[in-house]
Structures are given as structure tokens and as C-alpha cells.
Amino acid sequence: MNTLLQAEGLSYGSGDRMLIDGIDLAFAGGSFTVIIGPNGAGKSTLLRLLSGELHPSRGTVRWNGESLNAIPAWRLAHRRAVMPQASDLTFPFTVLEVASLGTQGIGRGLSRGDRRRLAHEALEQADVAHLAQRNYQTLSGGERQRVHFARVLAQLTAGRTLETQQILFLDEPIASLDLKHQLALLQTARTLARDGLCVIAVLHDLQLSADLADDLVLLERGRLIGRGTPGAVLTPTRLAEVFGVTLNASPLPPSPWRLAVA
Numbered sequence: 243m244n245t246l247l248q249a250e251g252l253s254y255g256s257g258d259r260m261l262i263d264g265i266d267l268a269f270a271g272g273s274f275t276v277i278i279g280p281n282g283a284g285k286s287t288l289l290r291l292l293s294g295e296l297h298p299s300r301g302t303v304r305w306n307g308e309s310l311n312a313i314p315a316w317r318l319a320h321r322r323a324v325m326p327q328a329s330d331l332t333f334p335f336t337v338l339e340v341a342s343l344g345t346q347g348i349g350r351g352l353s354r355g356d357r358r359r360l361a362h363e364a365l366e367q368a369d370v371a372h373l374a375q376r377n378y379q380t381l382s383g384g385e386r387q388r389v390h391f392a393r394v395l396a397q398l399t400a401g402r403t404l405e406t407q408q409i410l411f412l413d414e415p416i417a418s419l420d421l422k423h424q425l426a427l428l429q430t431a432r433t434l435a436r437d438g439l440c441v442i443a444v445l446h447d448l449q450l451s452a453d454l455a456d457d458l459v460l461l462e463r464g465r466l467i468g469r470g471t472p473g474a475v476l477t478p479t480r481l482a483e484v485f486g487v488t489l490n491a492s493p494l495p496p497s498p499w500r501l502a503v504a
């Protein structure tokens with residue numbers, strides 16, 4: 243594996259509690275990894291540590307061998323985009339302005355017109371171009387989520403004018419989306435991974451995770467319980483122990499969804 247991002251002995255504590263405890267993980271370009279685990283397992287905390295948004299209490303995160311802490315914020319913004327779980331904006335931005343935020347200060351040799359075009363294209367990719375002039379604050383939860391997906395897509399496209407290796411971090415990106423848009427967003431992420439991007443997402447839907455991910459990272463109480471292909475990680479024993487659910491035969495029975503996302 244051609245490692246792009248590597249976490250070693252990664253730990254994060256709050257008070258006397260370890261929210262992330264001694265995790266070693268490596269991620270390569272061109273891969274789609276999904277972090278799974280029960281509520282409170284530490285998935286968002288891990289994502290924030292890997293993206294450089296949080297600083298570890300112990301351990302390191304390295305980008306191509308270079309400590310994440312040593313990379314200037316502007317360069318990091320070209321290398322990785324983060325779609326957080328919730329993104330409330332207190333300012334009455336239009337949808338186009340929110341998508342354009344992704345390109346602000348990002349990219350080399352881009353004119354204002356180029357940035358606007360990138361934002362528009364990203365809105366189209368996220369199926370919210372028809373809302374471009376709407377006040378973001380008046381949108382539904384799912385529409386807002388799609389606008390933020392457009393924002394990170396625009397950021398990555400602008401960043402590619404300077405950086406060829408990039409990571410997209412997605413924290414429960416489909417939580418508010420209807421089925422069609424869940425599949426569309428994940429399909430877009432998967433296509434980006436096929437084209438060389440490293441995609442790291444937190445998802446709760448184990449079926450979709452198994453269908454779409456190259457590999458899964460399973461967390462429980464801040465610890466790494468499993469890492470590998472969906473078939474290797476989602477064993478009946480683990481599903482019972484970690485999620486408290488039982489399955490009779492195959493860990494993940496055939497689903498009609500699989501046809502749609504193949």
C-alpha cells in the first residue's frame with residue numbers, strides 16, 4: 243500500500259477519559275475507507291484527529307511522513323477537505339456563496355470567474371444547482387448537507403491546482419439525505435476514490451458501508467477493533483459483540499440497493 247496518511251499510537255483524552263486510545267492506521271490514495279462503530283465509539287473524534295482539526299494527546303498523524311502539525315494551515319486546506327456532521331451558518335449566505343467558501347484562498351492561478359465556475363459545477367454534482375441563489379438558512383437539512391458536499395467538492399477541485407494527493411473526510415454525510423441522494427453522494431465519493439482520491443467517511447449504515455467501502459475501520463469505546471474488507475470486519479461475532487445485533491447466516495444479506503450502487 244502506498245501510504246498517504248499514517249496514524250501511530252493515536253490517542254485523545256478528555257478529563258480522565260480516553261476518547262481515542264492508541265490507534266494505528268494507514269490510508270492510501272485511491273481508497274474508500276468507512277469508519278463504523280456504535281454511538282460514542284469515537285468515530286467523529288478519530289476523523290477530526292486524522293484531518294488535523296484536533297491535536298492528539300499522544301501519538302502522531304503523518305502526511306507522506308510529515309507530521310500534520312508541521313503542515314501550514316493553507317497547505318492543509320489544499321490537501322484535504324472536511325465535511326463535518328453539522329454545519330450551521332449564522333450569516334444569510336446564498337447557496338452559491340456557501341459553495342464558493344470552499345474555494346476561498348484555495349488554488350493557484352484561479353480567477354474569480356474560475357472559482358465561481360468551480361462552485362457552480364460542484365453545486366451541479368451535488369444536485370443543488372437549482373438552489374444557487376437561495377438563502378442557505380432557508381434550506382432543509384438534506385439540502386444543506388448537499389450544499390456542504392458541494393463546498394468540499396469545490397475545495398478539492400481548487401486545491402488540485404496545487405496538490406495532486408488529496409483526502410476527503412466525510413462525517414455522516416448522508417444522515418439527512420433521502421435514499422436517492424444518499425446513493426448519489428456515496429457514488430460520487432466512490433468515483434473520486436477510483437480516480438485517486440483518498441476518501442475517509444463515517445457512516446452508520448452497515449449495508450451501504452459494506453457495499454461501497456474498500457475497507458472498514460471498526461471502533462468501539464475509542465479502540466480499534468477491526469480493519470479490513472467488509473467481509474473480514476463485519477463478522478457475525480463482531481456484529482453481536484459491538485453492535486448488539488444478531489444475524490442468522492451471512493453477515494450482510496443481499497440487498498436490492500446493491501444493484502443500484504454497483
Ligand SMILES: Nc1ncnc2c1ncn2[C@@H]1O[C@H](COP(=O)(O)OP(=O)(O)OP(=O)(O)O)[C@@H](O)[C@H]1O
Nearest residue numbers: 256257261279280281282283284285286287288444
Ligand atoms: N470535547 C469532549 N469532551 C468530553 N467528551 C467528549 C468530547 N467530544 C466527544 N466526547 C465524547 O467522546 C465520545 C466519542 O464521541 P464521538 O463524537 O467521537 O463519537 P461517535 O462515534 O462519532 O458517535 P456518534 O455515532 O453518536 O456520532 C462520546 O462519548 C462523546 O460524548
